[in-house]
Amino acid sequence: MPNTPLALSPIVAGMWRMAEWQLDVPARVRWIEQTLELGISTFDHADIYGDYRVEALFGEALRAAPRLRGRMQLVSKCGIRLRSPEHAYRLNYYDTSSAYLRAQVERSLANLGVEQLDLVLIHRPDYLMDAAALAGTFRELTSEGKVAHWGASNHSPAQFALLHQHHPLTTHQVELSPLAMQALDDGVLDQAQQLALRPMIWSPLGGGRLFSGSDPQAVRVRETMEGIATRLGISLTTLAYAWILRHPSRPYPITGSGRIERLAEAVAALDIELDAQDWYDIWTASQGHPVP
Incomplete structure (x- = not known):
């Protein structure tokens, strides 16, 4: 288990669309500062956001204002191989192999310019996931000081339980809004209460x-x-x-x-x-x- 409990801000800043905001580096720094001033200290990333560009954009801001890193928690997600000009896969697919997970974590660390991610989530349930092997990679990356906490995103309760059985997870990121209520009935939020793990909610405005x-x-x-x-x-x-x-x-x-x-x-x-x-x-x- 990590030495310190997971602590996120009550509201989390989602970075999915940052590349669309067309902010230069000083404007990105100011946006982060204003977000922190509101009491939002957790920033939710994924390796694929902005066609694999958002983490690097955020990292440029942190390099310009390194004092900000100590005031925030950085979350990332990985496990989706998304076709792009730089990634000529035949199709989009999921990959939770040890080599790919390690490569993406290290890429996120490099893009953000930090030594550790506070939380990493498996972005989507990989039907070819070897839970025991994946948990072993979790332990390795944690022991190396590269990831403090692990979680999952968009998994079913059974899929989450399988991975949690092999390595303790700290949160589950799922969709919930007044227009999307599946999580109220599919057991995901019931499981969160059962395990005393606070879920993260994406797309709250539909x-x-x-x-x-x-x-x-x-x-x-x-x-x-x-x-x-x-x-x-x-x-x-x-x-x-x-x-x-x-x-x-x-x-x-x-x-x-x-x-x-x-x-x-x-x-x-x-x-x-x-x-x-x-x-x-x-x-x-x-x-x-x-x-x-």
């Missing part, structure tokens, strides 16, 4: 569909949430994060925006506790029917 979706579900949910948000005097964004934070698994929602104002709205949700009727009102709007 990829923006909460604001602009024209499908019947998005319209129902938006109308219901707008009424609740108006009554509570908060934004739709803050309400969406508050809905997620209300779950007893104590999740860490991950933002996806480069706008500091959006991040501030997410942080504001930490001061909101929805009552059960408001929470279920949103659930009902999403499902399109009342509870059974």
